[in-house]
Amino acid sequence: MIGMILLVISTIMAFSIMVLPGMSRMQTITGVKIVESFTAISAFLISSAFFYLIYAFMQSDLSFLNVALNSHSASEIFYKICGVWGNHEGSMLLWLVLLTIVSTVYVLQRHLPWQTRLGVVRILGSISFCFHLFILLISNPFVQLHQVPIQGMGLNPLLEDPALAIHPPILFTGLALLSVLYASSCERFQRIDRNWAQSIRPWAMACWIFLTLGIALGSWWAYYELGWGGWWFWDPVENLSLLPWLIVTALLHSLIAVEKDAGLRLAAPLLGMLAFLLSLFSLFLVRSGMLTSVHAFALDPYRGGFLGAIFMIYLLYAFRIWMYRARSLTHQPYFLSREAFLFFNLLLLTAIMAMVLVGTVYPILLQQATDHIISVGAPYFNAATFPFLFLMIVLMVATPFVGWHQHSLRKKISYVATSGLFLFVLVSYWKQGWPVIASLFIAAAACLLISTIIDFYERRRQLSLRFLSMGLAHASVAFFIIAAVIDTFEKTETIQAMHQDASIDFQGFNITLIGVQQLRAPYFERETANFSVALQGTTFHLTPEKRYYPLHEMITSETAIHRIGLGDIYAVFGGRGQGDDWIVKLSWHPVIHLLWCAVGLMILAGLLGLRYSLRKLRTMKFIIPLALTFITQAHADDFKDLTTSIYCPSCQGQVLDESSSSLAVEMKQEIYRRLKEGESVNQIREHFVQLHGEKILLKPQWQPYTILLWFAPYLVFALLFLIVLRRMIFFPQQNSVKLKK
Amino acid sequence: MLCIACAVGLILFAFQDSITFFYTPSDLMAKSVDPQQRIRLGGMVENGSISREGIDLHFTVTDFNNSVSVQYQGIAPDLFREGQGVVAEGYLLGPGQFKATTLLAKHDENYMPPELAKIQEGGK
Numbered sequence: 001m002i003g004m005i006l007l008v009i010s011t012i013m014a015f016s017i018m019v020l021p022g023m024s025r026m027q028t029i030t031g032v033k034i035v036e037s038f039t040a041i042s043a044f045l046i047s048s049a050f051f052y053l054i055y056a057f058m059q060s061d062l063s064f065l066n067v068a069l070n071s072h073s074a075s076e077i078f079y080k081i082c083g084v085w086g087n088h089e090g091s092m093l094l095w096l097v098l099l100t101i102v103s104t105v106y107v108l109q110r111h112l113p114w115q116t117r118l119g120v121v122r123i124l125g126s127i128s129f130c131f132h133l134f135i136l137l138i139s140n141p142f143v144q145l146h147q148v149p150i151q152g153m154g155l156n157p158l159l160e161d162p163a164l165a166i167h168p169p170i171l172f173t174g175l176a177l178l179s180v181l182y183a184s185s186c187e188r189f190q191r192i193d194r195n196w197a198q199s200i201r202p203w204a205m206a207c208w209i210f211l212t213l214g215i216a217l218g219s220w221w222a223y224y225e226l227g228w229g230g231w232w233f234w235d236p237v238e239n240l241s242l243l244p245w246l247i248v249t250a251l252l253h254s255l256i257a258v259e260k261d262a263g264l265r266l267a268a269p270l271l272g273m274l275a276f277l278l279s280l281f282s283l284f285l286v287r288s289g290m291l292t293s294v295h296a297f298a299l300d301p302y303r304g305g306f307l308g309a310i311f312m313i314y315l316l317y318a319f320r321i322w323m324y325r326a327r328s329l330t331h332q333p334y335f336l337s338r339e340a341f342l343f344f345n346l347l348l349l350t351a352i353m354a355m356v357l358v359g360t361v362y363p364i365l366l367q368q369a370t371d372h373i374i375s376v377g378a379p380y381f382n383a384a385t386f387p388f389l390f391l392m393i394v395l396m397v398a399t400p401f402v403g404w405h406q407h408s409l410r411k412k413i414s415y416v417a418t419s420g421l422f423l424f425v426l427v428s429y430w431k432q433g434w435p436v437i438a439s440l441f442i443a444a445a446a447c448l449l450i451s452t453i454i455d456f457y458e459r460r461r462q463l464s465l466r467f468l469s470m471g472l473a474h475a476s477v478a479f480f481i482i483a484a485v486i487d488t489f490e491k492t493e494t495i496q497a498m499h500q501d502a503s504i505d506f507q508g509f510n511i512t513l514i515g516v517q518q519l520r521a522p523y524f525e526r527e528t529a530n531f532s533v534a535l536q537g538t539t540f541h542l543t544p545e546k547r548y549y550p551l552h553e554m555i556t557s558e559t560a561i562h563r564i565g566l567g568d569i570y571a572v573f574g575g576r577g578q579g580d581d582w583i584v585k586l587s588w589h590p591v592i593h594l595l596w597c598a599v600g601l602m603i604l605a606g607l608l609g610l611r612y613s614l615r616k617l618r619t620m621k622f623i624i625p626l627a628l629t630f631i632t633q634a635h636a637d638d639f640k641d642l643t644t645s646i647y648c649p650s651c652q653g654q655v656l657d658e659s660s661s662s663l664a665v666e667m668k669q670e671i672y673r674r675l676k677e678g679e680s681v682n683q684i685r686e687h688f689v690q691l692h693g694e695k696i697l698l699k700p701q702w703q704p705y706t707i708l709l710w711f712a713p714y715l716v717f718a719l720l721f722l723i724v725l726r727r728m729i730f731f732p733q734q735n736s737v738k739l740k741k
Numbered sequence: 742m743l744c745i746a747c748a749v750g751l752i753l754f755a756f757q758d759s760i761t762f763f764y765t766p767s768d769l770m771a772k773s774v775d776p777q778q779r780i781r782l783g784g785m786v787e788n789g790s791i792s793r794e795g796i797d798l799h800f801t802v803t804d805f806n807n808s809v810s811v812q813y814q815g816i817a818p819d820l821f822r823e824g825q826g827v828v829a830e831g832y833l834l835g836p837g838q839f840k841a842t843t844l845l846a847k848h849d850e851n852y853m854p855p856e857l858a859k860i861q862e863g864g865k
Contacts, residue, residue: 372763374763497796572816575816577795581795583796585816
């Protein structure tokens with residue numbers, strides 16, 4: 001009961017946060033304070049609801065349907081708590097908690113102008129409200145059972161794991177931060193400048209860190225839990241979580257260009273919006289049950305419909321904002337300049353994103369539309385993404401050797417290029433068994449390392465935090481690629497049928513099966529195989545096991561892993577074979593720990609970058625919008641008309657309305673003065689044309705080609721959504737969730 | 742524009758070899774499939790059909806109309822057992838003979854891949 005009440009009140013709060021900032025009476029300092037407190041109260045309420053749910057889980061209060069489905073009274077307390085977000089309803093509540101907390105933090109940034117904060121928190125409030133409704137109406141974790149069951153069903157055994165326990169909260173924090181990026185990009189779309197870039201950078205950086213960590217945890221868990229020894233499967237949900245990550249990486253890089261006044265002022269906010277939209281889209285695909293995946297939840301048309309609707313709302317809103325700026329910016333970067341390279345990098349990341357999106361969504365579309373069932377797997381994704389990845393590495397290698405606002409390429413790059421070629425030949429010769437692409441990537445990664453080291457050396461006198469962050473991040477990419485290539489091509493495995501006391505030799509290890517024990521625990525039974533492993537004098541034990549969970553009728557394997565230097569020896573127990581034999585799979589991963597270290601370094605680089613951008617924030621000066629009072633509404637309209645159709649001569653491609661440079665301010669004051677004196681719009685325009693020439697006027701916005709371009713993607717998405725909706729409404733037999741009595 | 746063209750070209754090129762089609766045993770009987778093509782075979786594991794020889798696993802996949810015998814080397818996924826759904830990815834060795842390189846089975850009681858749900862509906 002308490003949970004429901006809290007939820008309802010919080011929904012009302014969220015509604016007011018969405019609506020209040022729009023009211024003119026609220027457009028004051030006190031209005032902002034009211035909105036701030038509402039945001040904080042909403043966060044507090046929904047967090048209380050969440051803690052109440054946790055309490056219900058801890059007490060194993062089986063009157064709640066959610067607790068009954070996902071918890072067992074004999075579970076350890078840690079897993080009882082994790083059960084809260086190990087299911088759909090609980091995880092949505094967690095997401096909402098994080099969203100409201102993030103919104104509160106945002107609105108309390110007192111160094112930002114209150115107008116900005118109000119505009120952004122309004123959008124955040126609307127997102128919060130949509131999800132409040134979703135939870136209240138469709139995915140309510142506080143639904144109660146009339147007949148209280150005797151025992152809960154227990155958490156899905158696959159989820160009983162520390163890494164998997166923190167993976168959702170971290171990923172959801174990243175997603176919550178994505179909504180800030182969206183809201184800020186939408187609010188500021190017309191007036192992107194250095195200030196915006198500097199203020200949004202800490203948020204983008206924090207978001208990136210959480211997303212990287214979340215994805216890495218998921219990968220790491222898959223590696224040690226699933227028994228295949230792989231760390232990336234191009235699983236649909238994995239892919240969908242990668243998409244926002246790619247776009248936020250692109251956003252971070254484009255912010256650099258915006259800060260240096262080197263263009264990308266349209267691309268940056270678009271990326272900010274795109275990242276969030278992708279996460280909404282993934283939420284829709286995953287939670288509606290349309291995906292076949294380890295992550296999939298049960299099919300439910302209401303969930304799918306609601307989430308799909310939320311996605312469409314924010315997609316349409318983003319489009320509407322984008323359409324208002326349907327004109328081209330006049331910034332033309334030089335080809336061999338840093339800003340151009342950043343732009344290419346952005347294009348490549350977006351291309352990779354598009355490839356992965358198409359590969360993930362295509363089977364679903366095809367199946368919904370035609371009944372053909374296909375699967376798109378690693379061969380496609382590898383073929384589609386590797387060329388772009390390679391080009392990106394080339395760009396990263398070359399970037400230290402090009403400059404800002406100029407067309408130049410320093411000669412030192414030839415050293416790097418020749419050493420790269422030399423390495424390529426060397427590696428191809430040494431590792432005859434590897435395909436060309438492997439040696440190619442190793443050579444490229446090595447070039448990247450060399451290039452980063454050269455950059456470090458050149459800047460050794462003035463190493464800044466910013467540069468350290470970048471250098472470390474790029475170096476970690478290089479290490480990651482080297483580790484990934486070596487792991488893919490040098491890992492070995494063998495499957496053996498062994499009886500007790502049998503012994504085999506594998507990769508220099510001598511492995512003996514000592515015995516298999518069977519044990520009973522409160523809600524599972526297990527078979528443990530005990531292996532003794534000897535390697536050049538040292539011995540250790542590997543004890544993989546198989547577990548049987550009667551409540552879920554599920555079997556899981558626990559792998560046994562032992563680290564040797566940078567590598568892992570890995571054993572999976574396959575149960576009984578023929579007769580007295582036991583089946584076991586042993587694998588050797590030579591440099592897997594280099595991979596994890598590389599990811600760790602990447603996150604460290606992110607933290608350094610975050611610290612840098614936060615520090616910079618303190619030295620910023622914000623420009624408050626020009627406050628002019630007009631005598632008549634007609635004047636105000638004319639002013640708006642003029643300032644949106646005349647370019648600022650000293651800014652690149654910004655009209656007067658968007659620019660905050662001193663010349664723009666002067667011109668705006670001039671326009672104001674002339675309007676007051678009674679000059680007509682055309683007269684004022686003529687005046688400026690005489691001063692600066694024809695080029696100061698804006699060309700007409702709408703041309704047939706641009707209209708088509710803007711509407712086409714919208715039509716495609718609408719089509720996708722309609723096909724899916726048709727499936728869900730007219731073919732309901734796929735949509736029942738079966739409960740065990 | 743050029744980038745988009747390249748991207749589209751790359752997608753089409755990558756798609757050619759890398760889409761895996763899904764077949765039920767009846768589909769396999771009805772359509773002819775190139776032995777070189779990697780396909781997915783889905784259905785139920787026939788009761789009493791699982792046998793092991795060393796590390797080789799043999800079983801039969803059925804959709805209650807037709808069956809295909811499958812051979813697989815390795816550890817079967819958790820939840821692989823008789824009377825349950827399975828999706829095997831691999832190559833056709835001959836009529837009614839399939840060599841699996843990967844096996845996918847149900848994940849838990851409430852979750853069933855859409856492909857298998859159809860077969861189960863058809864079988865009941």
